[in-house]
Amino acid sequence: MFGYVICNKNEMKIRDYETYRSFYCGLCHTLLKRYGRKGQALLSYDLTFLNILLESLYESPLTEKNERCVVHPAKKHHMVYNGITEYTADMCVLLTYYKLLDDWKDEHSVPRRAGAQALARSVRKIEKDYPGQARAVKECISQLAVYEKKNESDLDKVAGLTGHMLAEIFCYRTDEWTDEMQMIGFYLGKYIYLVDAYVDLKKDTRKGRYNVWKHYEHRKDFDALVENTLTMMMSECARFFERLPIVQNDEILRNILYSGVWVRYNACKEKEIKGTRE
Amino acid sequence: MIADPYKVLGVREDVTDQELKKAYRELSKKYHPDANPNDPKAAEERFKDIQEAYRQITDARERGVSAYGREPEPASYGQTGSGRQYSYKEYSSASSAFEDFFTQWQRAQQEAQRQSWQQQGTSYSGSEHYDNVIRAAYNYINANRYFEAVNALNGISAAERDAQWYYVSAIANQGAGNNITAMQYAKRAVDMDPSNYLYAQLLQRLQGGGERYQSRGAIYSPASSGSGWCLSMIALNLLCNCFGNGFFC
Known part of the structure; x- marks a missing residue:
């Protein structure tokens, strides 16, 4: 479910892309500092988006560094981070931990379980610090399993679980912007769930796994239904984003929300079209 | 204000x-x-x-x-006075775009109710149970309690669901974050009663969001996978993730 909230690099100014990478590197650096190598492995662009969103909303002072990173030792990388990055790093761990546990339950993959165990102690501290977020992630995953078992067809219901989860994750603190942040998280979560299910549809059908879109793919207007549904989610997400008084990094954030989130969906559709032609 | x-x-x-x-x-x-x-x-x-x-x-x-x-607005319109248009904690997300709506249909409903009570003293649509549910749903919606509105409305059997039910349910579901359902119900309301301007207006508002989003997004050319950018982004992500215990590889 990760890797959808990315930027459309071709449509970004170079300067903006470099800023984007600075945040990404800053998050990586924070994950490494707080959770070591196993934490660093949890880095994602999706949570980099949350990081940039929060930083731009609160405009707290950032620490800047130019450092060599182990993955890219050739040259120094510019990175920025602060307390908000620490929150985002904690959320990376939280989300991945429960996902790993869930994957282990489904697939009995030993590496997944080992990964989860390695993070267990860190997760316990995060659960204490952020009980609301932890509860939301746990509930989402357990309720998703229930819906999968009964082969739920209601799109709002299943996607709403990821929506609810992300709404809590986006709730960095309680203040005058909490409602907007939760709504952005909610609709982005619904989008991510539905686009991921669409991209995985063929694979899930092959493997006999649950996929909510299976209930609709027989429809003649299936492709239009998927695209309209996804557009509905992003339009609500973007609408609430536009209400925030964000003046920094807004071009980066808009690139992601209006274009970047569609990159993998478009790639998937292109592949489909190529596939049917051949 | x-x-x-x-x-x-x-x-x-x-x-x-x-x-x-x-x-x-x-x-x-x-x-x-x-x-x-x-x-x-x-x-x-x-x-x-x-x-x-x-x-x-x-x-x-x-x-x-x-x-x-x-x-x-006078207090009798049932505004909570909390000042917030929506509150996620109550599983609600009122679009403030509906504020004008509520004012309009509240007036229309109150007028219709006033007329029917004056005329016959009987309900103007269906059973008493149905009227009570609709009234309760309106009250919940006014109080931003969309989850409860949806529950109340789902108590009406499929056979009794008329255009009004679909209209009110669309509003309730939209507030509760069930925007896919809301759109379906709004379309249904318009199909069942095409002459009702409130229903048409609701559908237009729900669809307007998507149109606005698409026109803003039109300034970006879609990234084509042919540019290799997409694949390189994902590969980069995996590379950074794989360094470590490699449980994603």
Whole structure:
């Protein structure tokens, strides 16, 4: 479910892309500092988006560094981070931990379980610090399993679980912007769930796994239904984003929300079209 | 409601969104209670006004109406007075785009009710149970309790669901975050009663969001996988992730 909230690099100014990478590197650096190598492995662009969103909303002072990173030792990388990055790093761990546990339950993959165990102690501290977020992630995953078992067809219901989860994750603190942040998280979560299910549809059908879109793919207007549904989610997400008084990094954030989130969906559709032609 | 929100923020009516946000940020920093230890109470009052002015203009721009304050709605319209248009904690997310709606259909409903009660003393649509449910749903919606509205409405059997049911359920579901269901129900309401302008207006509002989003997104050319960018992004992500215990590989 990760890797959808990315930027459309071709449509970004170079300067903006470099800023984007600075945040990404800053998050990586924070994950490494707080959770070591196993934490660093949890880095994602999706949570980099949350990081940039929060930083731009609160405009707290950032620490800047130019450092060599182990993955890219050739040259120094510019990175920025602060307390908000620490929150985002904690959320990376939280989300991945429960996902790993869930994957282990489904697939009995030993590496997944080992990964989860390695993070267990860190997760316990995060659960204490952020009980609301932890509860939301746990509930989402357990309720998703229930819906999968009964082969739920209601799109709002299943996607709403990821929506609810992300709404809590986006709730960095309680203040005058909490409602907007939760709504952005909610609709982005619904989008991510539905686009991921669409991209995985063929694979899930092959493997006999649950996929909510299976209930609709027989429809003649299936492709239009998927695209309209996804557009509905992003339009609500973007609408609430536009209400925030964000003046920094807004071009980066808009690139992601209006274009970047569609990159993998478009790639998937292109592949489909190529596939049917051949 | 603030009579002149532009004055509060020190901006002109034709201020750009960007300038509006900048103005808000500067003022809210200045009047944040934490930044005013000498007189936090006065600062807080000013801060609230600044917040409300910003919200008022943002709401109005979203809906394409004037941002200048109107007479406050009388209490009998059932406004909670909490000042917030939506609250996720109650599983609700009222689109403030519906504020005008509620005012309109509240008046229409009250008028219809007044007429029917005057005329016959019997309900104007279906069973008494149905009327009670619709009335309860309206009350829940007014109080931003959308989850409860949806539950109440789902108590009506499929056979009894008429255009009005679909219309009210669309509003309730939209508020509860079930926007796919809301769109379906709004379409159904219009199909069942095409002459009803409220139903058509609701559908138009729900569809308008998508149109606005697509026109804003049109300035970006879609990334084609042929450019290799997409694959390289994902590969880069995996590379950074794989360094470590490699449980994603």
